[in-house]
Amino acid sequence: MTDLSLLPGISLHENEPVFNEPWEAQAFGIVIALHDNEVFSWDEWVSALVKVLNEHPNEDYYKNWLSALENIVDSKKLISFDTLSHRKALWHEAAAQTPHGEPIQLPSHT
Amino acid sequence: MHSHDDDDHSHLTDIEARVRALESLLGEKGYINSTAVDEIVQTYEKKIGPQNGAHVVAKAWTDKQFNDWLRKDATAAIHSLGYTSRQGEHMEAVFNSPDTHHLVVCTLCSCYPWSVLGLPPTWYKSPPYRSKAVIDPRGVLADFGVHLPEHTSIEVHDSTAEIRYLVIPERPANTDDLDEKALSQLVTRNSMIGTAILAPAEKTK
Structure with missing residues (x-):
């Protein structure tokens, strides 16, 4: 039987931060915004999330959340995995060209 | 260099x-x-956090009419305080008593009463809590340092996308002279999930 208190990274205390890193908050906010805009129903989102959680039970929760978001965005034919992957590379390039401390922005594109 | x-x-x-x-x-x-x-x-x-749930609990302790409403139609009663879910799920309030202690889990993923408690803590989303809460609720409570009397039964509620639970903990002892606002300060997040019970208030002189 697992002792919850022995799990690394799990605090049983009150008042832990809601998000540990900014990207978690963004990934969370994107899902809520898409649902607000009726891109998918909450049931559809829960199914997508449960599928990933079951596949990777020990993965960080918000990493699973993000993978589920990529999956649903692809399966709903909003944006394909290929397009996402291409855009991700553009962001890495943009970061490499941005001096440290300045906001990273994509080069304007047509 | x-x-x-x-x-x-x-x-x-x-x-x-x-x-x-x-x-x-x-x-x-x-x-x-x-x-x-x-x-x-x-x-x-x-803006959204356990303080919303604490408000609901303190009102349930002090306002008999609200308490009855919460038992019959928690979604509407909670909505009347201005806490509404964007995901449109129904709320159910479960009241702890000396005979029954309520514990909330989501075995599938991490469904949680966001409108009243904010976002779930890490442990709530963890696979061990999700699986152990149903199989061994008394053991889970012990992990949290909660030891209930043998005669208190534990009811586990499994949340879904459609229905979420808010535990109304028992009002702590020595709080008769506190008003709703002061009472709400005593209510902890974990007590509204069922993984904590509220300690008696310090006696004021």
Whole structure:
């Protein structure tokens, strides 16, 4: 039987931060915004999330959340995995060209 | 001197780049806008949290009519205080008593009463809690330092996308002279999930 208190990274205390890193908050906010805009129903989102959680039970929760978001965005034919992957590379390039401390922005594109 | 060629420019982790890719593309295609996303994040970080649930609990302790309403139609009673779920699920309030202690879990994923408790803590989303709460609720409570009398039965409630539970803990002893506002300060997040019980208040002189 697992002792919850022995799990690394799990605090049983009150008042832990809601998000540990900014990207978690963004990934969370994107899902809520898409649902607000009726891109998918909450049931559809829960199914997508449960599928990933079951596949990777020990993965960080918000990493699973993000993978589920990529999956649903692809399966709903909003944006394909290929397009996402291409855009991700553009962001890495943009970061490499941005001096440290300045906001990273994509080069304007047509 | 060492050269640090990589240190003079910015760097995104792989996961940050994935999030930026999603946000920029979804924004360009008009499915979301970044201001709305930022507002949602702000709301969940600052405005929605266990203080909402604590308000509901304190009102249930002090207002008999509200208490009855909460038992019959928790969704409407909670809505009357201004706490509404964007996901549209129904709320059910479960009341602890000396005979029954209520414990809430989501065995499937992490369904949680966001409108009254904010976002779930890490342990609530963890596989061990999700599986152990149903099989061995008394053991889970012991992990949290809660030891109930043998005669108190434990009811476990499994949340879903459609229905979420709020535990109304027992009002602590020595609180007869406290008003709703002071009472709400005593209510902890974990007590509203069922993984804590409220200690008696310090006796005032």
